[in-house]
Amino acid sequence: MYDAQNSKYSFWEEYASFRKDHLESDSKLDFKQLSTFEASFVKAFESEQKATNKLPQDWFEQGFICKSMLNAEQCSSWNTALFKFKELEGDLAVDLSGGLGVDALALSRKYLRVIYIERDPELAYLARQNFAVLGIDNIEVVTEDSESWMKTFNEKADLFYIDPDRRPEGNKKNFFLNDCEPSPLKNREVWKQKSNEILIKASPMLDTKDLIQQFAQNLYELNLVAYKNECKEWLIRLNNKQQIANIKASFLGTSYPSMQFGLDDIGTQSGQFTDVKKYIYIPHSSLLKLSPWLKIEAVFQLGKIAANTQLFTASEYLPNFPGRCFEVLKKFDKKKLYQKVNIIAKNFPLKASELVRRFQTIQNEEQYLIAFRDSLNKKHLLLTKLTN
Numbered sequence: 001m002y003d004a005q006n007s008k009y010s011f012w013e014e015y016a017s018f019r020k021d022h023l024e025s026d027s028k029l030d031f032k033q034l035s036t037f038e039a040s041f042v043k044a045f046e047s048e049q050k051a052t053n054k055l056p057q058d059w060f061e062q063g064f065i066c067k068s069m070l071n072a073e074q075c076s077s078w079n080t081a082l083f084k085f086k087e088l089e090g091d092l093a094v095d096l097s098g099g100l101g102v103d104a105l106a107l108s109r110k111y112l113r114v115i116y117i118e119r120d121p122e123l124a125y126l127a128r129q130n131f132a133v134l135g136i137d138n139i140e141v142v143t144e145d146s147e148s149w150m151k152t153f154n155e156k157a158d159l160f161y162i163d164p165d166r167r168p169e170g171n172k173k174n175f176f177l178n179d180c181e182p183s184p185l186k187n188r189e190v191w192k193q194k195s196n197e198i199l200i201k202a203s204p205m206l207d208t209k210d211l212i213q214q215f216a217q218n219l220y221e222l223n224l225v226a227y228k229n230e231c232k233e234w235l236i237r238l239n240n241k242q243q244i245a246n247i248k249a250s251f252l253g254t255s256y257p258s259m260q261f262g263l264d265d266i267g268t269q270s271g272q273f274t275d276v277k278k279y280i281y282i283p284h285s286s287l288l289k290l291s292p293w294l295k296i297e298a299v300f301q302l303g304k305i306a307a308n309t310q311l312f313t314a315s316e317y318l319p320n321f322p323g324r325c326f327e328v329l330k331k332f333d334k335k336k337l338y339q340k341v342n343i344i345a346k347n348f349p350l351k352a353s354e355l356v357r358r359f360q361t362i363q364n365e366e367q368y369l370i371a372f373r374d375s376l377n378k379k380h381l382l383l384t385k386l387t388n
Contacts, residue, residue: 012126015041016063047072054078055102063133067126071100076163076201080225081106083252084199084235090158094195096146096182097163101127101139107161108138115157119145146182150190160191163201177202177214185214188238192218198238204231208266208290211236212245219245226286228253249286249322256284256322259299261292269293273375274303274313276328280370280384281312282344283323306375309347317387326384332369334381340364341383346372348379 018041044065051066054077066072076084081102085093093111095104098118104127107114116131116139118124124143131139142149164180177184177200184191184200191198197220202211204224211222211234220239225232226249247261270293281302293304300321302312317325333339337360343352348371350358355371368384 009125012044012065012122012129015044016065016129019045020063043069051075051100059130059134064130065126066100067123071123075100075102076106077227078102078106080227080232080252082109083225083250084161084201085110088159088197088199090196092155092157093159093161094153094157095161096191097161097165098124098127098141099163101130103161103163104139105131105134105136107159108136111158112138114139115142116140117142117144117146117149119143147187150187150194153194155194157195159197159199160195161199161201162191177206184236188215188218192238192240196240198236200234200236200238202234202236204233204289206234208247212247212263212266216245221246221248223248223250224286224290225250225252226284229285231285231289247290249284249290251284251286251322254284254322256320259287259292259322261290261295265290265292265295267291268295269304269307270297271307272303273306275374276305276380276382277303277313277315278328279314279317279387280305280326280328280382281314281318281321281323282326282346283310283312287322306347306373309372309374311346311370311372319388325387326368326370327387329367329383329385332381332383334359338362339369341367341369343369343371346370348372 047066047069048060050069050072052060054075056078084103085106089110091112092115093107094115094117095107096117098104098116101116104114104116116127118127121143124141128141131141162182162184164177164182164184178186188198208222212219215236215238218238218240221237222245223235223237225235245263247263247266248258250258283296287296288310296302296312297304300318302314305311305313339359340362341364343355343361345352345355350371355369361369366386368386370382370384372380374380
């Protein structure tokens with residue numbers, strides 16, 4: 001823990017005072033007018049501005065501080081943090097990778113007691129200050145490496161939560177779990193002994209079937225979480241009691257309900273394909289990653305256009321389909337240049353960027369040229385209108 005003589009402690013104390021004075025005077029922070037010492041606050045303030053896209057504005061009005069731009073980029077958004085623990089509750093949760101403390105704050109709403117573990121003393125100090133200014137008193141801050149702390153932890157937690165560091169050796173970002181710290185693959189047996197449940201946040205880049213194989217013994221659920229149309233993270237839920245693996249796609253920021261799949265749904269399709277009908281459907285990015293094509297055909301009564309063309313089609317408009325829907329207008333006029341269309345290419349010899357150059361198209365928010373090949377390898381260029 002920092003003492004009053006620590007220069008980093010003094011910096012954050014000065015920054016908090018400086019920021020509070022300016023907020024109370026209702027004046028904007030004009031960094032061009034700052035002294036040399038005050039100018040060092042610029043990076044801290046820019047980090048805060050970055051974090052306000054993810055975190056409640058009133059946190060910062062109360063004095064919440066974000067240490068760095070990297071912390072702002074890596075921290076969970078408040079909405080996704082709340083979502084992660086929506087189905088969980090208990091007496092004791094441990095956040096083994098504390099960071100900025102957003103996840104610990106979300107856990108504090110669902111558990112009577114939370115232990116926040118962070119090996120960076122400066123970050124742990126700021127977390128303690130942030131919890132205090134937000135009036136949170138059920139989070140215990142521990143400044144220690146989680147693996148060392150685990151050796152002296154003699155309780156049984158209801159939950160261990162881990163968002164492992166993907167940059168343990170600098171700015172190079174790792175995706176594989178063995179390369180992160182703490183490594184879930186190396187530490188899971190120890191974690192299992194001291195908790196009833198484990199929740200791991202992992203990169204959405206990780207392969208679905210690899211995760212199923214790696215955590216086969218205790219896998220309760222794999223949840224691919226997306227915000228709007230971007231896959232954000234895997235949530236890997238391990239349970240000492242149940243060994244029924246569920247796979248879920250969650251579509252935050254949309255009106256689509258979550259979808260659940262079995263292991264046999266991943267990467268399967270019927271092998272029967274269909275001609276293009278009135279509407280073309282492009283699945284949400286989460287579904288494109290999971291590729292549960294047979295399940296999508298059955299649930300939404302859609303036909304797939306070709307094995308390697310991830311487009312579906314139907315005669316009816318389906319407002320609840322998780323993805324984009326396009327109404328087919330007509331064949332695209334290849335002889336006419338400068339048409340106002342966006343371009344989507346699926347299993348087509350030319351990329352979308354190459355088609356833009358060939359037809360010299362101008363971007364448009366509603367009309368799309370969809371280029372694809374059907375099950376007979378025939379090329380199609382269709383002018384469509386985005387319906388949703």
